[in-house]
Amino acid sequence: MTEELKKLQWEGWHHSFRGPAKEETAAAWRKPEMDDRRRTARRLCAALEAEKPVLFPGEIIAFTRTMSAMPMIYSPEEWEEIRKTHYIHELGNVSNLSPDYGRVIRTGLQALRERAEALCPGQPVTEEIDAVLKLTARYAAAAREAGMTELAQVLDRVPARGAETFREALQSLRILHYALWCEGNYHNTLGRFDQYMMPWLEKDLAEGRETRESAGELVKAFFLACNRDSDLYPGMQQGDNGQSLMLGGMTPEGGDGYNLLSDLCLEACGELRLIDPKINLRVNRDTPPEVFEKGTRLTRLGLGFPQYANDDVVIPGLEELGYAEKDARNYTVAACWEFIIPGKGMEIPNIGALSFARVTDQTIRDHLAECRNMEQLKEFLARAIREDVLRQMEERKNLYVIPSPFLSLFFDGCLENGRDISEGCVYNNWGFHGTGLAPAADMLAAADRMVLGGEMTAEGLIAAMDRNFEGAEKLREKLRHDCPKMGNDDGAAPYAAWLLHTFAESVRDLRNERGGRVRAGTGSAMYYITHAEALGATADGREAGVPLPANYAPSLNIRLNGPLSLIRDFTVPELREAINGGPLTVEFSESVFSQEDAVKKVAQLVRMFIRKGGHQIQLNTVNREKLLDAQRHPENYRNLIVRVWGWSGYFTELDRCYQDHIIRRAELSV
Numbered sequence: 001m002t003e004e005l006k007k008l009q010w011e012g013w014h015h016s017f018r019g020p021a022k023e024e025t026a027a028a029w030r031k032p033e034m035d036d037r038r039r040t041a042r043r044l045c046a047a048l049e050a051e052k053p054v055l056f057p058g059e060i061i062a063f064t065r066t067m068s069a070m071p072m073i074y075s076p077e078e079w080e081e082i083r084k085t086h087y088i089h090e091l092g093n094v095s096n097l098s099p100d101y102g103r104v105i106r107t108g109l110q111a112l113r114e115r116a117e118a119l120c121p122g123q124p125v126t127e128e129i130d131a132v133l134k135l136t137a138r139y140a141a142a143a144r145e146a147g148m149t150e151l152a153q154v155l156d157r158v159p160a161r162g163a164e165t166f167r168e169a170l171q172s173l174r175i176l177h178y179a180l181w182c183e184g185n186y187h188n189t190l191g192r193f194d195q196y197m198m199p200w201l202e203k204d205l206a207e208g209r210e211t212r213e214s215a216g217e218l219v220k221a222f223f224l225a226c227n228r229d230s231d232l233y234p235g236m237q238q239g240d241n242g243q244s245l246m247l248g249g250m251t252p253e254g255g256d257g258y259n260l261l262s263d264l265c266l267e268a269c270g271e272l273r274l275i276d277p278k279i280n281l282r283v284n285r286d287t288p289p290e291v292f293e294k295g296t297r298l299t300r301l302g303l304g305f306p307q308y309a310n311d312d313v314v315i316p317g318l319e320e321l322g323y324a325e326k327d328a329r330n331y332t333v334a335a336c337w338e339f340i341i342p343g344k345g346m347e348i349p350n351i352g353a354l355s356f357a358r359v360t361d362q363t364i365r366d367h368l369a370e371c372r373n374m375e376q377l378k379e380f381l382a383r384a385i386r387e388d389v390l391r392q393m394e395e396r397k398n399l400y401v402i403p404s405p406f407l408s409l410f411f412d413g414c415l416e417n418g419r420d421i422s423e424g425c426v427y428n429n430w431g432f433h434g435t436g437l438a439p440a441a442d443m444l445a446a447a448d449r450m451v452l453g454g455e456m457t458a459e460g461l462i463a464a465m466d467r468n469f470e471g472a473e474k475l476r477e478k479l480r481h482d483c484p485k486m487g488n489d490d491g492a493a494p495y496a497a498w499l500l501h502t503f504a505e506s507v508r509d510l511r512n513e514r515g516g517r518v519r520a521g522t523g524s525a526m527y528y529i530t531h532a533e534a535l536g537a538t539a540d541g542r543e544a545g546v547p548l549p550a551n552y553a554p555s556l557n558i559r560l561n562g563p564l565s566l567i568r569d570f571t572v573p574e575l576r577e578a579i580n581g582g583p584l585t586v587e588f589s590e591s592v593f594s595q596e597d598a599v600k601k602v603a604q605l606v607r608m609f610i611r612k613g614g615h616q617i618q619l620n621t622v623n624r625e626k627l628l629d630a631q632r633h634p635e636n637y638r639n640l641i642v643r644v645w646g647w648s649g650y651f652t653e654l655d656r657c658y659q660d661h662i663i664r665r666a667e668l669s670v
Contacts, residue, residue: 336646
């Protein structure tokens with residue numbers, strides 16, 4: 001049945017039921033007398049009322065979107081007025097959070113509705129709960145009419161009441177996650193799935209209701225359901241939909257959280273070979289080698305996940321930023337890699353981005369000629385980094401976020417205190433990415449050797465850069481191949497360590513208008529493309545127009561010595577200071593896995609990175625010729641999966657600039 005459902009999804013059977021809402025339907029909620037919470041609630045109600053139950057033959061976890069988009073709660077004119085006086089992040093909706101699904105699944109929506117009415121009668125969220133339950137009832141009726149009696153019985157119970165079985169818990173999660181997307185929120189991650197879902201599985205196994213095999217089928221059914229709507233994310237790339245899921249890691253009480261459900265999730269991903277959910281795996285220096293090997297088997301399949309996070313670095317890093325011990329131990333990731341706390345964080349982990357490459361390039365151009373040594377150049381650069389961060393903080397004042405009454409049910413204190421999650425929660429920190437760290441380190445290494453070392457003048461170097469190295473090809477090659485490079489264990493890593501520490505120090509004392517802190521990171525998101533577009537030729541030998549590396553990775557225009565050198569260099573910086581996250585991104589040639597012991601070798605490399613103090617790592621398995629052929633003949637490669645920046649997507653659905661970047665990345669061999 002799993003393969004039949006997968007085939008129907010690939011053929012897009014459910015797409016025939018889809019259609020966008022008409023703009024005139026917005027009249028139901030765009031009323032001047034309605035506040036923004038009520039507008040959001042009315043729009044969700046309208047969206048769910050317009051949904052038509054769609055059931056795949058034989059499916060056991062239901063709910064499929066039929067409304068592809070709903071108009072905003074504001075008219076264009078209203079939205080423009082708000083933008084005049086407020087900072088709007090991305091689309092303006094709450095995003096990149098991890099709801100506390102477990103608590104809502106256990107409690108049930110009916111009990112939460114009763115609590116909301118007791119606390120404050122007439123809250124908008126009660127309308128939303130009613131709309132979710134009405135749609136669920138229509139699905140139950142459709143299932144009963146189709147002869148799907150067991151599914152109908154499950155829908156009769158959840159999410160209205162607390163789940164009692166593993167299947168009920170999965171079905172409840174599917175409906176709740178679905179409703180959050182319909183409310184307008186996106187990147188609602190699935191969080192620590194194996195932790196909050198395991199109690200139901202344990203109970204079913206103990207009572208003989210499920211076996212390991214039947215539980216695995218349920219997990220696969222849920223994962224298939226996640227892929228059913230993955231094309232509806234409103235962002236720039238299909239696949240970047242935020243359906244990330246965390247496995248393993250320390251429990252809030254300090255135990256080891258890797259369990260049977262962790263295994264079942266890894267196995268389900270290997271069998272399905274789909275882009276959702278994106279798997280993240282929490283590990284530490286004592287994690288058994290076989291866990292790394294299980295993850296590496298997914299890497300071998302070319303899924304681009306799991307992405308690994310190191311508890312030994314992340315947990316103390318979060319505690320140093322003021323997170324409570326139990327909360328730090330309970331971390332998960334946002335849509336890509338940013339560390340967040342389920343049910344407690346209204347954090348915006350991608351609110352800004354420092355371009356290490358730009359500020360370093362500008363500092364070299366403005367000040368290298370007046371510097372006698374590297375310490376003087378660093379003083380200028382530290383000042384430029386701080387100024388850039390302060391500028392971005394100033395630009396982000398008076399933040400406005402569209403309310404999300406239904407999402408607020410999933411966060412500590414919101415219902416009880418009458419507070420919408422858009423206004424804040426326990427943690428309200430912001431995260432700044434840090435793009436182009438390796439190129440910036442390479443620039444400093446080249447300036448140190450070539451100019452401060454006396455081989456040439458600053459004026460000569462900058463003049464060559466201004467000409468994009470035209471007529472200075474020998475200099476370009478010397479900068480590219482004879483100067484230290486981050487990733488080659490030849491002297492560039494200390495510059496990267498200094499840059500990252502300086503960035504962390506520049507934000508350490510900052511507080512946003514909600515009292516939250518600012519976290520430095522090593523991620524890039526899409527900025528590795530956009531930050532490079534305005535950057536001319538640079539002192540590391542990079543020519544104008546060459547993209548920056550994605551995330552925490554070596555430059556694209558260098559010859560790497562190999563994975564061991566790469567890991568040694570990228571564990572030199574103190575990564576507890578970069579606790580906004582951003583993975584070391586490593587590309588492996590597909591041919592690597594032709595070796596019999598390749599899985600063990602690659603797993604050992606990941607384990608080495610973790611044991612040496614790395615914070616995050618993600619691996620891509622690529623075949624350059626296959627990727628080039630996929631550009632020429634996309635119809636033959638519709639299921640070709642690649643890791644993009646912090647998520648996996650289908651290669652043929654990516655914009656050309658992202659395809660080209662993946663092709664340019666270095667391919668390593670073990």
